[in-house]
Amino acid sequence: MASIVDVAKRAGVSIATVSKVINNYPSISRKTRLKVAAAIEELNYLPNMAARGLVAKRSRLIGVFLSNLFTNPFITELLAGIEERLRHSGYDLVFLSMKPNDHHYSMLSHTRSRDVEGLIIIGIERDLPELQPLLRAEIPSVYIDTDIVGKRAGYITADSARGILLGVAHLQRLGHRRIAFITGELNNIVGRSRFEGYQQGLRAFGLPYISSYIVYGNYDRAEAEAAMAGMLELQEPPTGVICTSDLMAVGAIAAIEASGRRVPDDVSVIGFDNTHVAEMSRPRLTTVNQNLRQIGAKALSHLIGIIQDPSYAPPVAIEPVELIVRDSTARCRALEQSGA
Amino acid sequence: MASIVDVAKRAGVSIATVSKVINNYPSISRKTRLKVAAAIEELNYLPNMAARGLVAKRSRLIGVFLSNLFTNPFITELLAGIEERLRHSGYDLVFLSMKPNDHHYSMLSHTRSRDVEGLIIIGIERDLPELQPLLRAEIPSVYIDTDIVGKRAGYITADSARGILLGVAHLQRLGHRRIAFITGELNNIVGRSRFEGYQQGLRAFGLPYISSYIVYGNYDRAEAEAAMAGMLELQEPPTGVICTSDLMAVGAIAAIEASGRRVPDDVSVIGFDNTHVAEMSRPRLTTVNQNLRQIGAKALSHLIGIIQDPSYAPPVAIEPVELIVRDSTARCRALEQSGA
DNA sequence: CTGAAAGCGCTTACAG
């Protein structure tokens, strides 16, 4: 492949001049600029990123750390958003796979050995010890779904609390008073704020707080199914249930139907994420939509801002959500009966 | 960050020696090796990949080109497989986003400017002109789902034909004779071989070939729904239908139910891919499973083989598939009626 | 406005 030397020869200038043309130095005369541009074109020249990175510390590489790499379907949308915004930025994306059981491994070393300019870190635990060195080193970073801030680090996450609140409001409007909540772990901002949204909702509408209506575990479908089955055996089962993922909602529906009840006639169910699953499920899920693609795109925009401008304030961004009403929620039947 | 110079100073040797220790040159004495290893440990040293790549042309970077970046849910599984195998290989993965409408862009230049050692290319059109330069340059490459071979390029794909054949056999065993086929485009190996599998199946079991039972378009759900709706208005609608994605199967089911029929009682439906959707759909889908995770892992293994050993024969690998029987297929009712 | 030179952090013949 052609190098800067070839271009210089062809254009009859020094390599320093070629470099300046490539990097848009203003000093270069129009004539020279044109000559060099022509040579670049003819030779199909593209600068070697490694060399550039080595000397200028500008690798044009953005690193991504994922906790459960690729296992979560929602990651796809996020990456699509990132990639969209990435396209004409001149940056490429490198996946840094963590090696959790390797003592010699550190996220910071990995980042540095690749000369990565900035980091997008997705769905990681807030108290991971590895994160401290990253923050101390002031690597430009945007966290998605983990509330971490630093001099050059910020985060972006959906307004989960409001999503759940919207769900409670919706059920309440349909006449439900016994509303259950099946959620994931509470050890991160996403889990915590969803739980807060539930509590706020109950309080706002004067609904009873019944601790046996609350189950938390992982975001797994089977677990939600078991949890729901358990609640259906209570003296007074809930008439509505809010789940914090669409998969969990599907699990809840399975349990409800297995008990001989129907959704939404007997029990209303709300999901979270508005994934494909929500459309696919029968009945189709009423669910909370977070614009993952946009979150991904914004994360990257902010990251590039932080990288390129030392005075750029890192984001602390809570993205709006909306409730998508489909077929898994309906008027509370208990209400209709008592009303009749 | 510590450089090789720091390590050399600390260990009291030359940088050449440090380099040799890092790269496992056999000439180094045990004593020196230990001293250097200790210094590396103490300084938390990790070689700068850009510098290494620059001089040795070994960037330890594997590039990935995706056609519809991240929009396809099946990509997730594939990447999970790749990442799994990648983990302790010393390579990282860089996403190279194609810039289709940029004249100055070429996949080859992009690859070279990143010093990428090898390429995984997923779901790309076979006759993309960009591919020729890549092949001529003999960049080690493994294509997934595109049948392309070269001196240092091979491919890996699931045995789609057999998947469809298994579907036809299954329906035939259940007494179906009027079997429809809704598929994607035929302009690539995946589309073609699935269609072949369908034809082989009909022939093998002496089933009628009815051209109005065959629809192809994209892999979209809505399109499959429309196609199915059309077939249901035929004089003699099919009693079984095979779709080449789970999403299309869901679309077909929607059309069947919209027409007042039921799945599987009136019409049996088979999907393809065994995604989450298959479990989620009601009824749960009978579908063809391809082990995407394994395909991803194998693709990477082969690629590393090609990179590291010039005499490694590039793969031409057809991976096995299996039929997962769930609730969307049942005995043909027409048969039962005539049999009764 | 342009170019010579130093240097980024490595690897690899080569000499000893």
Add this chain to the structure above:
DNA sequence: CTGAAAGCGCTTACAG
């Protein structure tokens, strides 16, 4: 078994 030196392809003060 070890090290001095050249060089990979760039960028960036600095001099002119």
